Amino acid sequence: MSKFLNLFAPSLGGAAAVLGGAYILADQFVVDMPAPARGELVTPAEAESHAPAAEETAAADSDMAAVETAEAEPEAVAIPEATEAAYEPGPTFGLGREATDEEIAAWDVNVMPDGRGLPEGSGSVLDGETLFVERCAVCHGDFAEGVGNWPSLAGGEGTLADADPVKTVGSYWPYLSTAFDYVHRSMPFGDAQSLTADETYAIVAYILYSNYLVEDDFVLSDENFLDVEMPNADGFIVDDRAETEYPDWRTEPCMENCKDAVEITMRATVLDVTPEEENAEETADDEQMVEEPVTEDSTEEEAAEATAEMAQPEEDEEIDPELVAAGEAAFRKCKACHQVGDGAKNRTGPVLNGVVGRVAGAIEDFRYSNALEDLNEEDFVWTEEHLAAFLEDPRGYIKGNRMSFAGFRDEADIEAVIAYLRTFE
Structure with a gap:
């Protein structure tokens, strides 16, 4: 037994000393914050600067305790206001430093339709062709026609009203700044923002040339950028549906007796939708009379086509x-x-x-x-x-x-x- 006590007593005493010391340190250095003030965080620098002011405030609060007790009714009204103010967001922690103008300019590369954000520089169509073949043609083709499912950058004129329109820089985009901004910001694919300003001007100039908007000796720069007029510049309208259409949709719909009276405007017999039996034979005869000239014309056309087909092989025989x-x-x-x-x-x-x-x-x-x-x-x-x-x-x-x-x-x-x-x- 004596041997067990010799081992157990020192261990128990050491554990008690460690736990007691931890409790004392925690109680001494960790102060619980008042509930209203827990939503407000202050930086260490601000805490040091406000320490004297906090001591003065504590002294003033103790002096006014009697007055606040006597004015219990007004205090009841003031407490909610103080509580709401205490829960307002306090100053946030500052991370790092403010960005310099040079650092902001490095990522703020927006180019606006009015020319704001354009960097100084220039590039020719001929230089752009070389750059386009090296950096862009793998996806967009040598002539900006598009490869596979990659988008076409040229062509598509007059197709916007078709069922399958071809939207390219020349046929669809209203502002040239969109092309410059996108190329300078996001291209080439996988190596974005590797192009210099001059290279971007040159590639955009070649895209314009591929859309027949400029000649092959054209040089695009920040000075003549706004002189380029895009074919679809007037093809967009301001979305005014909130003022013109939405009010009509928000009115109470008519659910019954919405039309004053039903009026017959045309008879089916007059429209020849369902012809009467006595006129059916005459209608059939008229249709046959109309079809006969068409048959003759078709015969003549077929004969002409047959003659052309017979003559075609004689011409083709001369070609290997x-x-x-x-x-x-x-x-x-x-x-x-x-x-x-x-x-x-x-x-x-x-x-x-x-x-x-x-x-x-x-x-x-x-x-x-x-x-x-x-x-x-x-x-x-x-x-x-x-x-x-x-x-x-x-x-x-x-x-x-x-x-x-x-x-x-x-x-x-x-x-x-x-x-x-x-x-x-």
Whole structure:
């Protein structure tokens, strides 16, 4: 027993000493805050500065205790006001320091439609083409036509009223600042804000060029930025539904006797919805008389089409089928902007049906560059020789045209593409 007490007594005494010391320290240094003041936090610096004032306030409170006791009724009214004031949010803790103007400018990169936020700089279309191919073409294509499901940045003119509109920078966006802000802030994908101001100006200039809004010698800068007019600048309206439509929806709807009287405005027999039996035969005869001329016209059209189909193989026999197949494969580089065949429409570039032997710039409803419009006035004809020279070096052969394609490097591809285009004459 004596051995057990020798071991247990020191352990128990040590534990009691530690717990007692902890209790004394906690009771001495931790002061419970009054309930009304618990919603208010004060920084250590403010606590030190307000310590003398707190002592004076405590002394004044003790002196006025008797007065407050005598005025118990007014105090009952004042207590709620004091309590509400005590629960008002106090000063918050300050983290770090205020940001400098340079630090704010680093993340505040907003560019507004009126030009606010534009950085100083400039960039040309030619520089933008190189940058676009290196940094943007993997998603948006070499000509801003879009790759796969990535969005197109060019084209789409006149499609906003269609069931499937193509919304691009040229066809939809009302302000050029939107393009600059987005490219400068969020592009390229995965490497955002890596472009300098000059590089951003150049890429935006190339996007404008791809939408036929500027010429190839255009240089975009912070000085002429607001001079660029977007085609759809007037295509947006102010949302005034709160003033024009919402009041109509909030009125009490009519549930009964909403119309004074029912009035018959037309008879079904007059509208020929349900013709009477005695007139049915006459109606059938009239329909046959109307259909007969259509049948004759259809026969003539079918005969003409058959004649054209019989004549077509004779023309096609002169063209090497293997050369046409090679031209179709090479023409894939042109499909981003041009269409051929039945149902072809103008896209970024004009339809190329019948281009061989046609006067340059002759497609209606397509906006050509000034260079091609001048050639049209000169009756410049796209012969095979002219086409070959143009396809080899589009910009060098016709100065000032808007074609983005750099040209075919292989003469065999040029010959094959021309043969392929001849099949759509």
